[in-house]
Amino acid sequence: MPVPAILFPADPLNPRRPDPHFAWEARLLRELGGEHHLVDHDALLAGHAEEAVRRVPRDGGPLWYRGWMLPSARYAAFAAALTARGCGLLTSPAGYATAHELPGWYDVFDGATPASVWIPSTGVPAPPGPTELAAAVARLGGHGPAIVKDYVKSRKHEWHEACYVPELADLAAVGRVVARFVELQGEFLAGGVVLRRYEEFERADGGPGSADSSPGPAGGRGGRAAEARVWWLDGEPVLVGPHPDAPHDTVEPDLTGVHALVRTLGCRFVTTDLASRADGTGWRVVEVGDGQVSDLPHGIDAAGLLASLIAA
Numbered sequence: 627m628p629v630p631a632i633l634f635p636a637d638p639l640n641p642r643r644p645d646p647h648f649a650w651e652a653r654l655l656r657e658l659g660g661e662h663h664l665v666d667h668d669a670l671l672a673g674h675a676e677e678a679v680r681r682v683p684r685d686g687g688p689l690w691y692r693g694w695m696l697p698s699a700r701y702a703a704f705a706a707a708l709t710a711r712g713c714g715l716l717t718s719p720a721g722y723a724t725a726h727e728l729p730g731w732y733d734v735f736d737g738a739t740p741a742s743v744w745i746p747s748t749g750v751p752a753p754p755g756p757t758e759l760a761a762a763v764a765r766l767g768g769h770g771p772a773i774v775k776d777y778v779k780s781r782k783h784e785w786h787e788a789c790y791v792p793e794l795a796d797l798a799a800v801g802r803v804v805a806r807f808v809e810l811q812g813e814f815l816a817g818g819v820v821l822r823r824y825e826e827f828e829r830a831d832g833g834p835g836s837a838d839s840s841p842g843p844a845g846g847r848g849g850r851a852a853e854a855r856v857w858w859l860d861g862e863p864v865l866v867g868p869h870p871d872a873p874h875d876t877v878e879p880d881l882t883g884v885h886a887l888v889r890t891l892g893c894r895f896v897t898t899d900l901a902s903r904a905d906g907t908g909w910r911v912v913e914v915g916d917g918q919v920s921d922l923p924h925g926i927d928a929a930g931l932l933a934s935l936i937a938a
Contacts, residue, residue: 628687675707685712771824777817827851873923
């Protein structure tokens with residue numbers, strides 16, 4: 627069976643080299659005896675998938691991607707362009723969307739992750755109307771604090787402005803935060819608007835914090851949560867480390883309950899971000915992601931992860 631190669635984004639200033647952000651992964655891959663090819667990420671985002679993959683050898687066999695996030699539709703075009711060249715991504719477009727977007731993985735992890743509801747976008751980056759928001763708030767229980775995000779990301783660095791809702795019962799405040807979030811996301815709004823129940827997590831310094839925040843909410847609560855990022859290949863953990871936002875943290879998550887859920891999800895290469903609840907009731911799944919577009923913390927030993935990918 628052919629050994630998989632890995633695709634990295636090319637450096638926009640020097641298309642014959644990997645993007646500087648991924649250069650260390652490419653070097654490590656070469657040291658492990660693996661092979662990589664380069665793709666044009668800007669062309670992928672612009673909808674020019676055939677142009678983006680022109681440096682990938684024809685009939686090159688199975689491929690993994692390790693690069694910047696792509697909207698699910700762009701990933702599907704990426705996969706089709708590679709198939710036309712006789713290659714194949716080992717993560718299908720359906721598998722990518724399942725792991726990359728919250729509605730794809732939420733039902734499997736329901737109960738192990740903060741309660742969430744979502745309002746699909748109509749394709750135009752406009753906030754949901756008051757009636758839609760009120761219905762979503764009601765589905766989430768109607769009261770208490772919440773986080774606003776889209777299917778993929780939050781705007782945690784604009785915490786009070788476009789991320790945190792102190793009280794869902796204040797529908798006017800919900801509307802303001804959602805509207806600002808949608809405005810700031812603009813054309814990059816992914817899928818639709820998500821409301822997630824806010825939970826307190828153990829903070830890196832031992833206090834309560836939020837895994838969706840850096841500054842934390844008003845009133846003294848919050849702070850950066852101590853998060854772990856776990857990398858799974860074919861249902862097994864191949865790398866456990868800190869979240870990229872805090873690469874020097876030491877976190878040892880309990881994977882007992884998560885293991886079975888990842889297997890149920892059925893995606894080949896995924897990540898789970900985990901945080902421990904401040905009340906001591908256990909570890910929670912903060913996010914699930916496609917492993918191809920999840921960032922690695924700087925300084926982590928990724929040799930085992932990359933070796934597993936090229937042996938898959």
